[in-house]
Amino acid sequence: MKVRYIDPSKCIGCRACEVACEREHGGIAHVTVYIVENAELCIPYACRHCENAPCVAVCPTGAMSRLDTGAVVVNPLLCIGCRMCQIVCPFGIPVFEPRLKVMVKCDLCRDRASRGLPPACVATCPTGATFLAEEAELVQMKRELETKKIVSAVMRAQQLSREGLVGY
Amino acid sequence: MERTKVVCPFCSVGCSLYIVSDRGRYAGIEYFTESPVNEGAICPKPNDLSFLLSPHRLTKPLKKTESGWREISWSEALREVAERIRDYVSKYGPDSIGFFVSVKMFNEEGYVAQKLARLLGTNNIDHICRRTCQFPTIIAGKECAGVGSLTGTFRDIAESEVIVLWGINPAETFPVLMGKYIMRARERGAKIIVVDPVKTRTAWKADLWLPVIPGTDVALANAIMHVLIKERLYREDFVRERCEGFEALARVVEKYSPEYASKICGVPPHLIREAAYTMARAERGSIIWSTGLIHNHQATDCCRALYALAALLGWYGKEGTCVGGLKGQNNVEGLVHMGVAPTVLPGGYSLSDEENRKRIAREWGVEDLPSAPGTNMLRMYEAIDHGDLRMLYIMGANPVLSEPNTQYVAEHLKKLEFLVVQDLFLTATAQLADIVLPAAAWAEKEGSFTSVERRVQWSFRALDPPGEARPDLWILVELAKRLGLERFFPYTSPEDVLREINRVVPSYGGVTPERLKNSKEGIFVPCPSPDHPGTRILCRDRFGTRSGKFVFKPVEYVPPPIDVSSEYPLILVTSRVVGMWHTLTMTGRSSYLVERWREPEALIGVETAKKLGIEDGCRVRIETRRGSLEVRIRVSNKVREGVVVLPWHWGANRITDEELRDKDSGVPAFKRVPCRIVVVGR
Numbered sequence A: 001m002k003v004r005y006i007d008p009s010k011c012i013g014c015r016a017c018e019v020a021c022e023r024e025h026g027g028i029a030h031v032t033v034y035i036v037e038n039a040e041l042c043i044p045y046a047c048r049h050c051e052n053a054p055c056v057a058v059c060p061t062g063a064m065s066r067l068d069t070g071a072v073v074v075n076p077l078l079c080i081g082c083r084m085c086q087i088v089c090p091f092g093i094p095v096f097e098p099r100l101k102v103m104v105k106c107d108l109c110r111d112r113a114s115r116g117l118p119p120a121c122v123a124t125c126p127t128g129a130t131f132l133a134e135e136a137e138l139v140q141m142k143r144e145l146e147t148k149k150i151v152s153a154v155m156r157a158q159q160l161s162r163e164g165l166v167g168y
Numbered sequence B: 001m002e003r004t005k006v007v008c009p010f011c012s013v014g015c016s017l018y019i020v021s022d023r024g025r026y027a028g029i030e031y032f033t034e035s036p037v038n039e040g041a042i043c044p045k046p047n048d049l050s051f052l053l054s055p056h057r058l059t060k061p062l063k064k065t066e067s068g069w070r071e072i073s074w075s076e077a078l079r080e081v082a083e084r085i086r087d088y089v090s091k092y093g094p095d096s097i098g099f100f101v102s103v104k105m106f107n108e109e110g111y112v113a114q115k116l117a118r119l120l121g122t123n124n125i126d127h128i129c130r131r132t133c134q135f136p137t138i139i140a141g142k143e144c145a146g147v148g149s150l151t152g153t154f155r156d157i158a159e160s161e162v163i164v165l166w167g168i169n170p171a172e173t174f175p176v177l178m179g180k181y182i183m184r185a186r187e188r189g190a191k192i193i194v195v196d197p198v199k200t201r202t203a204w205k206a207d208l209w210l211p212v213i214p215g216t217d218v219a220l221a222n223a224i225m226h227v228l229i230k231e232r233l234y235r236e237d238f239v240r241e242r243c244e245g246f247e248a249l250a251r252v253v254e255k256y257s258p259e260y261a262s263k264i265c266g267v268p269p270h271l272i273r274e275a276a277y278t279m280a281r282a283e284r285g286s287i288i289w290s291t292g293l294i295h296n297h298q299a300t301d302c303c304r305a306l307y308a309l310a311a312l313l314g315w316y317g318k319e320g321t322c323v324g325g326l327k328g329q330n331n332v333e334g335l336v337h338m339g340v341a342p343t344v345l346p347g348g349y350s351l352s353d354e355e356n357r358k359r360i361a362r363e364w365g366v367e368d369l370p371s372a373p374g375t376n377m378l379r380m381y382e383a384i385d386h387g388d389l390r391m392l393y394i395m396g397a398n399p400v401l402s403e404p405n406t407q408y409v410a411e412h413l414k415k416l417e418f419l420v421v422q423d424l425f426l427t428a429t430a431q432l433a434d435i436v437l438p439a440a441a442w443a444e445k446e447g448s449f450t451s452v453e454r455r456v457q458w459s460f461r462a463l464d465p466p467g468e469a470r471p472d473l474w475i476l477v478e479l480a481k482r483l484g485l486e487r488f489f490p491y492t493s494p495e496d497v498l499r500e501i502n503r504v505v506p507s508y509g510g511v512t513p514e515r516l517k518n519s520k521e522g523i524f525v526p527c528p529s530p531d532h533p534g535t536r537i538l539c540r541d542r543f544g545t546r547s548g549k550f551v552f553k554p555v556e557y558v559p560p561p562i563d564v565s566s567e568y569p570l571i572l573v574t575s576r577v578v579g580m581w582h583t584l585t586m587t588g589r590s591s592y593l594v595e596r597w598r599e600p601e602a603l604i605g606v607e608t609a610k611k612l613g614i615e616d617g618c619r620v621r622i623e624t625r626r627g628s629l630e631v632r633i634r635v636s637n638k639v640r641e642g643v644v645v646l647p648w649h650w651g652a653n654r655i656t657d658e659e660l661r662d663k664d665s666g667v668p669a670f671k672r673v674p675c676r677i678v679v680v681g682r
Helices: A016-024 A054-058 A084-088 A110-114 A120-124 A135-162 B074-092 B107-119 B128-144 B154-158 B175-187 B217-230 B236-242 B246-253 B258-265 B269-281 B299-313 B332-337 B354-364 B377-385 B406-415 B472-482 B494-504 B513-517 B606-612
Strands: A002-006 A032-036 A041-045 A064-066 A072-074 A095-097 A102-104 A130-134 B002-007 B016-022 B025-031 B062-065 B068-071 B097-101 B125-127 B162-166 B191-195 B208-210 B285-289 B322-325 B391-395 B418-423 B435-438 B447-450 B455-459 B570-575 B601-605 B619-624 B627-636 B643-647 B673-681
Touching: A002 A135, A016 A032, A016 A120, A054 A064, A054 A084, A072 A102, A120 A130, A130 A135, B002 B455, B062 B074, B074 B097, B074 B391, B074 B418, B074 B435, B074 B472, B097 B107, B097 B377, B107 B125, B107 B332, B107 B447, B107 B472, B107 B494, B125 B128, B128 B299, B128 B322, B128 B332, B128 B377, B154 B175, B154 B285, B154 B322, B162 B175, B162 B269, B175 B191, B191 B269, B208 B269, B217 B246, B217 B258, B217 B269, B217 B299, B236 B299, B258 B269, B269 B299, B285 B299, B299 B322, B332 B447, B354 B494, B377 B406, B447 B494, B455 B513, B494 B513, B601 B606, B606 B627
Parallel strands: B097 B125, B097 B391, B162 B191, B162 B285, B191 B208, B285 B322, B391 B418, B418 B435, B570 B643, B601 B627
Antiparallel strands: A002 A130, A032 A041, A064 A072, A095 A102, B002 B016, B016 B025, B062 B068, B062 B435, B447 B455, B570 B673, B601 B643, B619 B627, B619 B673
């Protein structure tokens, strides 16, 4: 199962994900990019689709559920707008939609997923700060990257050692 | 629902996307993951193209009358425009009319526009980018390396070991270039050096940020070259074998020690040295720049200095190197190749090149073409003042808002006897017109665009134009018919025009409609023949200069003739935001963009703000000798002290100055305007 990961260190703050999300969801964006100037970081902020989602656990009507795709979604026909999910969510994700009188949140682009397409935020992201990956893929990727760094560091040390500059 | 591939109409990166349509009507977009340029990714702008459905789109030709705009038929509109053109040409000569073309036109349309102007007997044809952004790069590029385009491609930027981003903020202005190429290079270990008075979001990702004072870039570049030469860090073999004029360069940069230059450019000497050492370590590197380098009094000199810097480093003629200025508009590269310029013919030939001029004339079925240089955009104002230029035909450009000093531009356009404007909307410029022609948007027609990495791509027709809006090509051909020039314009489609371009422009010889329409990756020009693969790297064996060698053009730093003073002590720099484009004609009508980028916000440094009593978020009036503008201001530790940064989309050109220009190219000094700030309130 692919997970949507967000890596703020790659985000350049262009907010394409926000616009893409708003277009896909008819006028509501479920991702917000926070630009933290002092830290020089841009943080795309969206639902984490928790494995043990408190919003699902607390929902009194079963409106909040977890799909096979891993997406935690609201069924608007069952939602009564009690805001319990809002209280328990550690990330402040579900928001009340006053026109529909239900909670709304990121659904990892359920419609697009049914057509075999990645979420709009992932598809549009110019830097790959928002991306889909299998857990194993991500772990592998990170390990390879770090291995390369180790290799080049060791090679540098060996070079210095050959030049008699350090003992190795 | 249907999906059609188009090339994005905003910046020059050349991203592709699908437009989803419902019976010819815009219904959304989808990501075109097979594009090798953007792999599906796009910035916020094309994510909301709902401006295409705006109720304010022009759908009928309009004529200005005493009681306001009157809708007229196409035949009436074209008849009147043709009559006026014929009148002026016969009474005052062909140079009494001028054409001023959008750089958002397809290659085919730009080509036809310049052909029409030249067959009418005038070289009065120019495009807006030439005099507002890219001309200094072309002048300097031709002198030094014999090319006006990027010497490599985006892929070469991604393969660089060092990337120097000088006066360019791709995180804001070219997000896909930033994400897919620069960030990837960085992940692979490339060093990124940013030169900018603002610590931009691009600089947040850089290894080194050089906070230069706007307009002093020559001093900084000379100091870096000084270090390279003094410490013998430059590529001596490359300079010996492939360059000329090194001794003269060495003499000029001699005095620009980092300590000396630092006093001019404001960058600490140790950062100048570190930049030089970082660059010198790389065998392959890229130096790219944009308007941050160019919008000052010494723009062409700045470009000369950076071309020279790259030559000292040997960053030419091989994979992993890319040097040049990034022209911003989606088809400015293409229209330069199409000869949409008052001094250059299709293929880049000078008007004085008799052999090629006559060859093109013969291709067109005439004996010769006008050889006197046309009035460029800059001299246009003078020509209007002197009564030399009486009629102007503006296609898809909005100079009233995009040129310096809005009032000055508007006053001059009003002085014209007859103004025709062709656009999607009734822009500030169109409001001054006598006749307004409703144009189809890019997705409502088809043709080719050439992106800034010289990649030609075909953009297909996805939608029906609203009402009676028509493609520029249709309008130009219909106009030509009414001018009795029908036999020169026997086109029934853009493909017909491109086939003619294949014959006339040698570098497009192999860019055939068939090849282009069947290609997902497009073709890099020069591509002289149908079996040619296209050219990724320029200047591989020889430079395009007469001698075939790189020519060093040493330059001295010169202070601006009109500078900051006690009256106007701050430097105004105009900037851009990622979600808006230029004068807002398109993006200003897409609601998801407007709600995020609603109004300009100026930026000022912490110390400067303290001195002036400015608090974060208060409203201020920015005043220059040309006028004033009220905006909200943010106090930021990311801006050089003494500098005020203001996004220009929302009418900032009301206070920029038409007199402050680069001496060689005439490009406005949008990033070195003396100003002062008055606090208005919370």
